[in-house]
Amino acid sequence: MRKVGVISDTHIPEFKRLPEALWEHFADVEQIIHAGDLSILQVIAELETLAPVAAVQGNVEQMEVVLQLPIKREIVIGKCRIGIVHILGRTAQYAKTARQEFPDARVVVFGHSHNPYNQEHDGQLLFNPGSATDRRRQPTCSIGKLFIDDETDSVRGEIILLS
Template sequence: MIIGVISDTHLFSRQLVLPQQVWDGFEDVDLILHAGDFCDWGVHDLLSQMAPVEAVAGNNDPQSIVHKLGRTKIIEAGGKRIGLVHGDGGLGGSTPEKAFKSFTEEDKVDIIVFGHSHVPFAEWKKGILLFNPGSPTDKRRQSQYSYGKIFIQPDDITFEHYYFDKEKTRD
């Protein structure tokens, strides 16, 4: 199973365009995970044109999106349990620490996907993959835009970040 991972798109109806790199990169995905900060539901609609979407709301999303998606969820995909959270909540610590603390040992997740910091991140902690794709539209202090993919096989989980310098819009 190939999962496209995206977060922190921060798009609004007046500029509702995903970079061509995302369209191209998600051509082969079975599922898309969005870790919040859509800012406009139209982003969900665009992603849904590529593959089924599972998502949570972020701290910049309007209440209508929070109501539709919630702030955390656990999904099952490819035989693995994936915790999905934006990563801004909780007390103290870095964004990866906050994301990790969002799920308890009883949740038995194999992967935690989060966003919020706009910083691409991947690390194994206590047997759980913590993965932040960065942002394909709002790189902030990062040198490049980014998104990610997680590859799930029966006995293996691998991942990759994809980086690009300039947003190309879809033709």
Template sequence: MNVIIVSDTHMPRMAKQLPEVLRNELRGADLIIHLGDWKTKQVYEELKSFAPVTGVYGNVDEAFFIEQFNDKLVLDMESHRIGITHGHGKGKTTEQRVIAQFENEDVEIILFGHSHFPLHKEYEGRILFNPGSPTDKRKQSHYSFGKLSVVRNQPLCIEHVFFLKK
């Protein structure tokens, strides 16, 4: 499965449309995971025109997302368990919050957003991955999103796609 991972799109405030480099990748997606702070339903509608969409809500999302999605999700995909959350909350860092949120879950990878800071590291045998944002890079040098390849009984393969808008 070819999975595209996005977070913190904050549309339409930060962008009127998804960047072309992201839309090109979405055309080949089997699944799209959004990690929250979609902002408006328009983002969901655009994403689902490319592939099935799942995800979680973030701290700035409208009621539609809170009604349709949870703040935490565990996906079983091709013999892999994937933890998904936005990462907002009080106290601790975003990374510390997501680790605590999945402390008692048997997941190989934790996907999260909120900070807009791309991250890919291992922590206690799990992969922690934040795709950054394709529309609101804040202090980062590049915009970004993630690509995940999921194959039964094979290690997960995840990477960032970094880009600058033209």
């Protein structure tokens, strides 16, 4: 079973630091995905102390992030193709937009709304971990994990609520 940490909307340095619980929850992951709005590249350096990081830029980034990170990208972990983008559009259009942007991806990871989302749509898992630092209208901040099973060719997402 492959484990992938998923995080988005950290907004550092507006929010002073990444949550302490992150180190416990991501201690066993082989890869971390950051779905944008990190704001500064230092976030990647901190996360890389745990595992390699694949990230995209969001819509609230300092110039160093804009110059370094793509708007969208695809990665493959085991047998699982994963699309990553910050903004997927309106909730009612998630499935359509995800399929247009990443037609061959088994999973599409996104952020922006700060609202956790973990749903399958016609064989494509759409996964938003929520925000690790800014809960907005949510009861708590959150991160996520993907569990990829190459033997059964399956993947599932888990939203992790932070206290």
